[in-house]
Amino acid sequence: MVSKPSEREEEYFARIEFERRKKLEEEKHRKLKEEDKKRLKELHYMKCPKCGMELIEIDYKGIKVDKCSECEGVWLDPGELEAISRFEKTNLDKLFSVFKK
Numbered sequence: 283m284v285s286k287p288s289e290r291e292e293e294y295f296a297r298i299e300f301e302r303r304k305k306l307e308e309e310k311h312r313k314l315k316e317e318d319k320k321r322l323k324e325l326h327y328m329k330c331p332k333c334g335m336e337l338i339e340i341d342y343k344g345i346k347v348d349k350c351s352e353c354e355g356v357w358l359d360p361g362e363l364e365a366i367s368r369f370e371k372t373n374l375d376k377l378f379s380v381f382k383k
């Protein structure tokens with residue numbers, strides 16, 4: 283795949299920005315007590331990160347897609363975005379059709 287230099291630059295700056303913010307967050311995590319981490323996990327588990335409502339989990343070809351029952355946002359576990367990106371177009375269409383109204 284050929285990309286313009288400006289596109290490569292965008293990827294570079296996005297990665298630098300992500301790594302900068304991740305370091306800041308990791309510093310905060312180190313300062314959190316174990317009991318606070320546990321409490322936060324219990325509070326947020328299977329809740330939408332945007333609106334706080336319940337997520338509904340759908341298993342499609344071994345990929346667990348969590349979709350918000352309120353705002354329709356979609357949540358993927360680690361590695362699942364990569365797995366979906368390897369799907370054939372027809373399987374991708376089938377996955378989307380699960381959520382169609």
Ligand SMILES: [Zn+2]
Nearest residue numbers: 330333350353
């Ligand atoms: Zn939501």
